[in-house]
Amino acid sequence: MEILRIEHLTKIYGKGENEVRALDDVSFSVEKGQFVAIIGPSGSGKSTLLHILGGVDVPTSGKVFMDGKDVFTQKEEEFAIFRRRQVGLIYQFYNLIPVLNVEENMTLPILISAKDASFC
């Protein structure tokens, strides 16, 4: 069963002579239970792709379907819940909250999600 489908994903940062085409027409799909490693040289767009798959950045064009659902057509609230419940993202440069300890940093999304449980 297909869990993830990427269609013609393109991400362009900047404009004019500063334009960087970080992703250029990327398409692939992943089956449920499949483990995938994305490899490539520094600057080839791995983090850009993962940020888009995690919903923390948006593509310039193209589509992402997660479990059949078009990720970037979700309403803001639905999209926030999607990011919180469906995606786990470990950042290259950590992005931890400095005032929280290790356990609190790890469990924060669960606490937020539990608080919201009645609301969705």
Ligand SMILES: Nc1ncnc2c1ncn2[C@@H]1O[C@H](COP(=O)(O)OP(=O)(O)OP(=O)(O)O)[C@@H](O)[C@H]1O
């Ligand atoms: N916010 C941004 N603004 C402008 N250009 C960016 C931005 N983020 C990434 N880029 C550029 O997009 C390209 C892809 O970067 P990305 O960070 O996705 O590569 P990467 O494969 O994760 O590299 P690394 O292996 O070093 O982590 C690079 O040329 C990078 O300089």
Ligand SMILES: [Mg+2]
């Ligand atoms: Mg990276």
